Each structure stands twice: as structure tokens, then as C-alpha cells.
Amino acid sequence: MNTAIIKYNAGNIRSVLFALDRLGVQGTVTDDPEEIRSADKVIFPGVGEASTAMAYLRERGLDKLITSLEQPVLGICLGMQLLCKHSEENDTDCLGIFDVQVKRFQSPVENLLKIPQIGWNNVANLHSTIFEHVPENSYMYFVHSYYAALSPDTVAMANYVINYSAALQKDNFYAVQFHPEKSAEAGQHVLESFLKL
Template identity: 65%
Template sequence: MNVVIIKYNAGNIQSVLFALERIGINATVTDDPLLIQAADKVIFPGVGEASTAMRYLKERELDKLIISLQQPVLGICLGMQLLCDYSEENDTPCLGMFDKVWIRKFKAADPQLKIPQIGWNTITGLKTGLFTSIEEKSYCYFVHGYYAGTSDYTIATTDYIQLYSSALKKNNFYGVQFHPEKSAKAGEQLLKNFLSLSL
């Protein structure tokens, strides 16, 4: 299986690479359009800031390439957020695959609720083959200060400050807010599920 991780100026690419290695997959990290287009599966990771990441993608015309992809694509964390319409993080227009989905900043009335959310939280309302063999209320590892509200694209939800989308799907595009590469057994299962998706 030919798995490509899109290389750009965002963190956690190595972590994703190692997580795939642990399940026996040697992925290629690249920003070469031809290699990305030729892949069986594409992972669009990311930890970082939205406007900087979008600028980088545009400069290399990766923005158009990503939304034109036909094979299964998995956006992780910032990768998922960038697949949405817009992010409040530095007022950033994003790729628009998950249309009408806006990324908003967590606002907590209770100072006990720290922002960003860092740590293990549960995922519920699991839909689609991405969550095959993953139990409702499984724990996943989250690190984020911005969130996607719920919509028709929601395939998993999580509760922190309010209920929000912890996973989205539209056509061949999947996105997860948590880090499957760091989410122990549930995360490993999700990566395996993604790799075995067919169109």
C-alpha cells in the first residue's frame, strides 16, 4: 500500500510516520504533487497555527491539489480544521471541503476549563467505517484550542465546554480532531481502518 503524508510547515508529521511504522506501514512524507496524487491513501496531519499553514499550502499550490484528491484523505487535528471553510484562528479562509463548517475558538465561562484542551476525552456517536471495531466512548488524545461545531458531516462528537465534531466526513475526505497517532489502541485501530477503506 502506497501511503503518503503531506509534508508542510506543521508539527506531528514524524509522530504520524512512527505510528504507521508501528502498524507495519512505511509511508512517504512528501510535498511532491505527483507522488501525492499517485498515493492509495493520503494523510494530511498538522499541529500549529491556521493562517501560517494555509499560506504555506497556497504558496506551493497544495491547497488546490488537496481538495482535488480522489483517494481517501485523512486530515488530523489542524489538517481536519484546514479542510473546513474558515477558521477564527487569525481570521483564516481554509480549503472549504467541509463547506459551511467554521472553526471557532473555545470560550469557557469556567476558568477551571483550560484552553487549549489537552488530554484524553471520549468520542461518541461514531459513524462510518473509520470507526469499525472502535467502541463508543473510547478515549482519544486531544490538543486543540479551536473546534468545529456539529453538522451533517459529523461522524463523531466530543464534549468539552460544548458538544463539537471530533470527526467529519464528506465523500472521500475524513477529518479527526484528536490524534490517532497518540491515542493508544483506539488510535491504532482508526489508522488501520482508514488504510483499509475503499471508495
């Protein structure tokens, strides 16, 4: 099996590579369109800022490439947000696979809600093949200031003062807000199920 990890100006790629390695899968980090298009699975990771990341993707034509992919694609964290329609982070138009708005967490009272959310939160209402081996309310590791709102494509929900999408799925596109590569066993199950699709 051939797993491509999209290389762009966002961090965290090494961690994804190591997580795959722990599952006995060798990933290829690449921004080569042919290599990405011909992969069996594509992972679109990311930690970073939305507008900078989108600008980079557009410059290299990776935006059109990603939206045209037909094999299973997994967006992680910023990767998930970039697959949405629009992000409040520097008012950025994103890839639009999911018709979902990405908004910033707002603390209802000053300092009540710490932003970014950093840490382990439970995921509920799981209904996607990638959660096949993940028990309801398992904990996943999240690091983010922006969130994807709930939508018909929501396949997992989390709560940080409000309910939001912990995961989205539409056709061959899967996306998770948490970091499966850093979420201990629960996260490994998500990656494993994705790789088996």
C-alpha cells in the first residue's frame, strides 16, 4: 500500500510519519502531484495558520489537486479546517469539500475558556468507519483555537463550551480535528481503520 502525506508549510508531518511507522506502514511525504494522485491513501496533516497554508497550497496548485482526489483522504487538525468552506482565521476561503464554517472559540466570560484548547477531550456520536474500533466517548488529543461547526457531515462531536465537529466525512474525504497520531491507542485505531478503507 502506498500512503502519501501531503508536504506543505505546516508542521507535525514527522509525527504522522512515525505514527504510520508504528502501524507498520511506510508513508511518503510529498508535494509531487503524480505521487499524490497515484497513492492508495492520502493524509493531509497540519498545524499552522489557515491563510498562509492556503496561499502555499494555491501557489503550487495543490488546492485543485486535493479537491480532485478520489482515493480516501484524511485531513488532520488544520488539514480538516482547510477542507471546509471558509475559516474565520484571517478570513480565509478554504477548499470547500465540506460546506462548513470554521470559527474561533469564544469564551463566554473572560478567562473561563482557555484558548487554544490544549489536551484530551472525549468524542461522541461516532458514526464513521474510521471509528469502527473506537468506543463512544474515547479521549483524543486536541490542540486548536478554531473549530468546524456541526453539520450534516459531522461524524463525531466534541464539546468545548459548545458542541462542534470532532470529525467530518463526505464521500472519500475524512477529517479529524484531533491528532490521531498523538492520541495513544484510540488514535492508532482511527489511523488503522483509515488505512484499511
